[in-house]
Amino acid sequence: MSLRPLGVQGKIADFSFRSSYSMQHWEQLRFFLADHYGADFPLCSRSYFEWHFKSDAQGIANLFSAWDGRRLIGILGYCPSPTFWGTTNEVVSAAWIGPWMVDRSYRSGVGLALLMAARKRFPLVLGIKATSENARIVQRLGWQYLPRVPRLLVILDAARSRSFALHNALPPCLEPSAMALASDSQIDVRVLADSTYRPEWGAYPAMSFGTVRSFEYLQRTYLHHPGLSYVTAIVGDPLRPSVCVYRIERAMDDPRLVVGRLFEFFHPDDDAGERDAIRLIHLVCEEMRAAGCAYADFVGTSARYGRTLENSGWTRDDSVRPALPVRIQPIERKPFYYDLEYVASTEVPTPMFGDMYVTRTDGNGDSPPSPGS
């Protein structure tokens, strides 16, 4: 006699799993998210959720879900992303995952089952900004894990930066260097447009491991973001552009703190490309300074582009306790890091983290504090 009722395929006992989510059941999902993350969680906003998980015209969103009968008991969101993985000649089907949450009453194997569903569907699965518990789990499962994605900083207003720094002092490495951030009025900067942005990716070997920064990707991620305003700045030949995407962020609890956030920074891997990129980032820094930014930061894995930023006067901050706040909604003094984890099937390579191009917007990691509902 079986103690466990066996049902149709995809369902044993009362458990079932779905690989996409019908927005007809939005209220159930919103309740689940609010219950587990709080009512202010950005994804509790339907418009933000639909943008994040690419809900299509039929109202189907990219979310694995687990059910006990008709009760929603677990979710794992995913963002399918065409990704270069080893070469810029072809893409692999990858997905950025998160949020990952299971109802408190069902913390047995449901969460792991959701993760298995993602792994079964995509040869490459990546995540950023995992909770400490989820980070432990994926490490135990053998995923590649980077506890701290490098953060680079540039001080734009030293006095103001010091006033928001830990102990009101900047470490020596962050004191503004003698290098002036020269603006360049001769540089021809354009904003993102289909006609002026068609990179030949072969010129960008440092993009060989990362989500393809196509026009559609940049447009959707930045120009169509439902809650945040970004600037996309491009210089150079449309086929070999140097690119910078940033936004200005003002702390909600102290309007004196304004921070420049750099989200994309890449260029062709030759002298002209790097020269254009340095001129561009200098101009962007001047814009940020004019906007009142105390400092600017960039969170990204790429060793190649990190080097260009360092050649532009930026500094990598590896301190255990970041001197300047990472999160400012509200201003947070305790250490916060972006971690990165990924697992690849045996058919695709396993790169070093520094060879990857991942920034904090991958997996839509740059979220508004609360865009409202």
Added chain:
Amino acid sequence: MIQHEPLNIIIGEIFNVDPATLTDATSHDDIEGWDSFGMVNLIAELEQRFGVEFDLLEVAEFNTIGTIRLILIEKGVAL
């Protein structure tokens, strides 16, 4: 000397509990440490010891020792 069930011994080792206290009705709610991370450890250990692989529906059902035993038996594991 009391002979404990092999499955109970493994679970006792993983969660540092006396196998004698474990029954088929024992669930994750009864054992401290049998949380999501503990579950990953348990599954990895069972897959390694018994040379089996669990699919997602089986994993989702891992809530009591009795259910785990049943799943293992269905996979041909002699317990």
